[in-house]
Amino acid sequence: MEEIFKSEKWGYRESTVITVALFLIGVLLQFAIPTIEIEKLKFPFSLAIALIFVNAIVLSYFGLKHARLIQWLASVPAAISSISLLGILTLAMGFIPQTNDASNNLLGIHNLLNTWYFIFAIVFFLITLGFVSLKRLVPFKWKNIGFILNHFGLWLAVFAGIIGNADITDVSISLQENRTSWIAFDKKKTPIQLPFTLKLLDFSMEEYAAKPLLIKPSNSKTETTIQAFIPNAKNDSLFALEGLQIKVQKRLMTAVFRKNTFVEFDTIGSCQAFLVSVYDTQQDTNYTGWISNGSNNEQPNMLTVSNNRTIALSTAEAKKFSSNVVITNINKEIDTVTIEVNKPYNMGLWSIYQYDYDTQKGRWSDVSVLQIVHDPWLILVYIGLAMVILGSIYLLFTRGSSNDNSKQSEQ
């Protein structure tokens, strides 16, 4: 009996036909209407679309539960089809550079996210996942909790993420030290007025110690090879490389060149300078001198050793950079905060990130660029993600079953 019933349902053949057809319609539509401006679907349209979509899914599921199409959309073959279609388009994105470049963009392949066939694929995915979630959500049973966490959670995160995308405000603001500003600019350089003001008190940066480098002329005479020093296992100021024994005698993290030598002086344009001594074991000679990485005020300094080789110092890498900012909101409440990479400041739905600085001036930059993001749908996305995280933990602690096996064991 059950076998006959099953064969009336749509299986993977029907699924393949429907999926390919859907894709081809998307391609044709892409051909006819190449530009889609999804980013225009901002609130209130985003909310309207969300409500219509949810309504359509819930009503069609409960109203037409026994229709073949609905049954199929809530089945594994449809799930496999929609996951595959999305997978194939993702694969294309993995190989074709996504440049957003309008020219030479046949059927939108360089901007796949904004094509009709991609939109179809994601809507197909969301319909399938939506029906599947409803299937196990109503009537609710505790034994389905893992399933619901995974499927409904994923649905919620993807749905809210996509619908909410157009409502995201993503702007950057360039702050000058001791000046107050509230005008930020989006990616298209449109000015946007913020609901709060920002005043940069101070931008500061810490650097890592620079790395000494060995530069040797290569055989071709046109290129040189650079090799970073490897510290000796026992002492990070001792190096052995190519018959040279190199010792760092002194490290100055903020140095300036004065009267033929480097001195520690923390001022604008200071650089790192190391005093190194080199012993050439093959030629039994000694060299001593300063190497420095320079800055916009200081020349870099190198030490020449045997065989036309030089020892130089790499540019320093930033360890951390942060901005000290006074924020004044609409209610005139004032807050002084430090914003650092990976430590944004959150204020309601607004998040403020350390983004950039005047790289020419580096550590002495008196400009700090902050990125400001407002995403009203974020909370729904996070609820969805939290559900999927719990769902994964559920997967870890339970044993799976297959469709057939579970049926047999239940009877």
Add this chain to the structure above:
Amino acid sequence: MITWHEFPYFAFASIIVWLVGIAAMYLPFTDTFKKAIVHISITSGIAAHLVFIVLFWTYIDRPPMRTLGETRLWYSLLIPIVGYLYYVRWRYNWVMAYSIMLSVVFMLINIFNPEIHDKTLMPALQSIWFVPHVIVYMFAYALLAVSCIIAIKGLVLLQFKKFNPEIIVVARSLVRAGFAFLTLGLLFGALWAKEAWGHYWTWDPKEVWALLTWLAYMLYLHATYYYPQKTKTQLWLLAIAFIVLLICWFGINYLATAQTSVHTYTQ
């Protein structure tokens, strides 16, 4: 002070005790004696490797998770753990033997191709998400690598008509756990990206390939749920999914699309 220079000592110590353990499994000893040797040697090999990682971590003053060489370090720790847990739980000698073999390969790569690195960690990587994100991913990769080996073994056995249905069960249970870790890795990555760059998902090339890997295993899980009898298709799916995973892990450094990725490891 422990650096890459000392790695070969630790690695060879682990490799030798592991080989002793594996050999013991196949030698005609009494059962209790065999068990004792296997448990002691496998766990002490894992312990030696773990000690190296901990000391190395304290020496370089940042989590050793940034470069390919460093991720291989975790991989060669976690694969034997997976193999050992499966051995303890299901008594699969061969799962453990394969996973140790895989781990040894990764150790040897690190010995003969040591990537000596500086101690710096760029600001975007200095996050509380860094460690959980990478560890969870390495766990997923370890489980899925073992599942791939099992799939290949299954395909070979099918060819010789000696197929053992147990393979399907083991592979699926590995992927179930592997997929759970893969999901956690992906989502921790998303939460981290939100903290660091303001967006949880930006379709960065590494993210695209991570999504693809995730979809491939999702496909496998659902296909095996609905069509459990299609053995050969399942095994092929597993093998192909692992190729996608490998591209995501390091093939990405060679792809044209990835030149702008924030995730490509600097060598």
